[in-house]
Amino acid sequence: MAPARTHEEPALTLDQNEGQPIRGQAVEWLMQLQESPGDERLHAEFDDWLARDARHRGAYEEMASLWGQAERVGALRVNRQRTETASGRVAATGRKRWVLAAGLAIAASLAFITVPRVQLWLAADHQTGVAELRDIVLDDGSRIALDAQTAISVEYTGTQRTVTLLSGQGYFEVTPSRARPFVVKAENVSVRVTGTAFSVGLSDANVAVAVRSGSVNVSEQARGTIADLTAGQQVRLSRAGSIALGDVAADDVAAWRERRLVVYDVPIRQVVEQIARHTKAVVVFADSRIAEQLVTATVDLQHPEEALRTVVGLRYGKVTEMSSYLAVISAR
Numbered sequence: 001m002a003p004a005r006t007h008e009e010p011a012l013t014l015d016q017n018e019g020q021p022i023r024g025q026a027v028e029w030l031m032q033l034q035e036s037p038g039d040e041r042l043h044a045e046f047d048d049w050l051a052r053d054a055r056h057r058g059a060y061e062e063m064a065s066l067w068g069q070a071e072r073v074g075a076l077r078v079n080r081q082r083t084e085t086a087s088g089r090v091a092a093t094g095r096k097r098w099v100l101a102a103g104l105a106i107a108a109s110l111a112f113i114t115v116p117r118v119q120l121w122l123a124a125d126h127q128t129g130v131a132e133l134r135d136i137v138l139d140d141g142s143r144i145a146l147d148a149q150t151a152i153s154v155e156y157t158g159t160q161r162t163v164t165l166l167s168g169q170g171y172f173e174v175t176p177s178r179a180r181p182f183v184v185k186a187e188n189v190s191v192r193v194t195g196t197a198f199s200v201g202l203s204d205a206n207v208a209v210a211v212r213s214g215s216v217n218v219s220e221q222a223r224g225t226i227a228d229l230t231a232g233q234q235v236r237l238s239r240a241g242s243i244a245l246g247d248v249a250a251d252d253v254a255a256w257r258e259r260r261l262v263v264y265d266v267p268i269r270q271v272v273e274q275i276a277r278h279t280k281a282v283v284v285f286a287d288s289r290i291a292e293q294l295v296t297a298t299v300d301l302q303h304p305e306e307a308l309r310t311v312v313g314l315r316y317g318k319v320t321e322m323s324s325y326l327a328v329i330s331a332r
Contacts, residue, residue, distance in 0.1 A: 022053070022055055022056060022059045025049070025056070025059070026056070026059040026060040026062070026063040028288065029046055029049065029060060030060070030063055030064060032046075033046065123151070123153055123166055124151035124152060124153055124166055125152060125153045125154045126144075126146065126151070126152050126154070127146075127149075127150065127151035127152070127166075127167075128146045128147070128148055128149060128150050128151075128168070129148070129149065130148060130149060130277070130278065130279065130280050131148050131277070131278040131279070131301075131304070132148050132149075133145065133146065133147065133148060133256075133257065133259075134146045136152075138154065138156070138161075139156070140156070140161065140175050140177065140180075141175040142161070142172065142173065142174045142175045142182065143172070143173040144163065144170050144171070144172055144173075145170060145171040145254065145257050146168065146170050147168050147169045147170065147171075147201075147254075147256045147257075147277060148168070148256075148277035148278050149167065149168050149277040150165075150167060150168025150169060150170060150277075151165075151166040151167045151168060152164060152165055152166060152170060153166060156180075157180075158180070159179075159180060160180055160181055160183060161177070161180050161181070161182045161183065162183045162184075162185065163182075163183070163184050163185070164184075164185045164186075165184060165185065165186040165200055165202050166202075167202060168201070168202065168277065169199060169200060169201030169202065169208075169254070169256070170184075170199065170200055170201075171197070171198070171199045171253070171254035171257060172184060172193075172196075172197065172198055172199070172200070173197045174193050174194075174195050174196055174197070174214075175195065176194050176195030177194065177195070178194055181193070181194060182194070182195075184200050186200055186201075186202045186207045187202065187207065188220055188221040188222065189207045189209075189218065189219070189220055189221075189226075189237055190218070190219050190220075190221075191209055191216050191217070191218050192216065192217045192219070193214065193215070193216045193217075195214060196211065196212075196213055196214025196215060196216060197211075197212040197213045197214060197253075198210060198211045198212060198213075198214070198216050198229075198253070199212070199253050199254040203270055203273055203274075204239075204269075204270075204273060205238060205239060205267070205269070205270050205273075206236045206237055206238045206239060206270075207236070207237045208234065208235070208236045208237075209229065209234060209235050209236075210229075210233075210234035210248050210252075210253045210254070211229045211230060211231050211232070211233055211234070211253070212231060212250050212253040212254070213231050213250070214230075214231065215228065215229060215230045215231070216228075216229050217229075218235055218237075220237065226243060227243070227245060231250065232247055232248060232249070232250060233245070233246070233247060233248065234246050234247070234248045234253075246264075256274070256301060259300065259301040259302045260298060260299070260300065260301060261274055261275065261297075261298070261299045261301055261307065262297075262298045263295065263296060263297055263298075264296050265294045265295075265296055266294065266295060266296075267291065267292050267293065267294060267295075268290060268291055268292070268293050268294075268295055268311060268312065268315060268317070268329075269285070269288075269291035269292065271295060271297070271311050272285075272291075272308065272311070272312075272329070275299070275301065275304050275307050275308050275311065276304075276308075278301045278304040279304040279305060279308075279327075280324070280325060281305075281321070281324060281325050281326055281327045282325060282326050282327070283308065283327045283329065284326070284327075284328055284329070285328075285329045285330075286328050286329065286330040287317075287329070287330050287331050289331075290312065290315055290316075290317040290329060290330070290331060291329075293315040293317075295311055295314050295315060297310065297311055297314060299311060305319075305321070305327075308327065308329075312329050316331065316332050317329055317330065317331055317332065318330060318331070318332050
């Protein structure tokens with residue numbers, strides 16, 4: 001890699017887990033099997049999932065090991081609740097809920113945060129932490145605004161300027177150069193421009209591109225050109241292969257630069273993922289039916305805990321803050 005010179009300025013539905021990383025799917029299977037150990041149909045579906053990909057068994061075994069540790073943590077918490085409760089009684093279902101939440105939290109924090117963060121640290125030229133926004137100025141004058149928990153690598157050659165979005169989302173203001181096109185890569189998606197202002201976001205569910213000014217060409221490695229976008233247009237490419245084109249107000253493109261989040265008919269899971277970039281807590285779902293509900297909202301990212309409660313509350317969910325490092329989303 002030849003980085004450019006820069007300076008910086010300060011109850012589950014089983015078919016719904018296929019869009020998650022493999023470790024996420026493994027955690028949801030663990031939750032299902034813990035809740036319904038005698039369900040023969042569930043076990044048959046689980047066996048089918050294991051057989052579908054050789055990586056599934058390894059991920060499941062890894063999460064099962066973490067789960068064993070989590071159950072001990074969850075049991076300790078329930079015992080403490082029992083002594084603090086006036087009646088001295090805690091329902092078995094309550095114990096199960098907290099044990100499962102603890103298991104999911106440990107799996108999420110260890111498998112989804114620690115390992116990827118180490119990998120990103122090794123691959124990234126620039127990255128941000130929790131609630132941290134940063135502006136990068138490249139040697140050609142192009143500017144990149146990085147959202148919280150975002151990582152990029154940069155490579156400039158004599159014929160092309162390439163920025164790879166490794167995680168999170170960025171807003172790009174590109175200095176025109178026909179001789180050296182500017183390309184942003186996010187996994188198998190490429191966004192090519194000569195001079196414009198646009199945003200690219202990479203999440204567990206999709207790659208999203210929105211244009212504030214100018215125009216961009218969005219292509220995919222396997223399918224070629226997906227869309228030619230101009231100002232006020234956006235596209236989302238899901239990991240399942242679907243393409244969603246739409247319009248977007250100029251002021252809403254990368255609204256996170258102003259600590260705002262603006263979403264239209266987006267699954268709560270994706271909204272929570274963006275809000276979670278601005279809080280140190282691990283946020284997990286105890287009920288993925290809520291996670292797939294669509295919401296339209298504008299929230300203040302300066303107060304992420306309140307934003308989380310607002311978004312989840314739109315679909316009759318609630319947020320239980322078990323500690324400053326763990327929040328669990330469930331049905332009311």
